[in-house]
Amino acid sequence: SCRQNNSSWISWFLGIKGHEYLCRVPIDYIQETFNQMGLEYFTETLQVILNPGFDSSLDWVFGDEEKWYGMIHARYIMSERGLDNMHQKYERGDFEVCPKLSCRQKALPVGPSGVWVKSNVKFFCPHCNDTHPHQRH
Ligand SMILES: [Zn+2]
Structure with a gap:
């Protein structure tokens, strides 16, 4: 089959209608152990989220990705970078x-x-x- 590996899970997820108000949480922020503190997850969930070549029609999704991204997103937008990101989105009219x-x-x-x-x-x-x-x- 002709597999297209040109979109990450995060790009796919942010492209869903209704997700315009979400920020792109930087990979390095997600991977930072300190930022994951208290957030329980399966290794597979994080692997899906960090998958740089996610194909929504082919790839297995474990089910907790949305919830987990939502939780790390809530944490991210309270950080300096995240606040700045949200402010830019606000000014842009997102x-x-x-x-x-x-x-x-x-x-x-x-x-x-x-x-x-x-x-x-x-x-x-x-x-x-x-x-x-x-x-x-
Ligand atoms: Zn008003």
């Missing part, structure tokens, strides 16, 4: 805008906790000082 027609200010994604539950992502409008649920998808 996140939703406030749903109030009179406002339409750029909003920031906020999670209720570090736990990865996609449907729980809400957006905070700094102008209205209010949060609203996911609108776009």
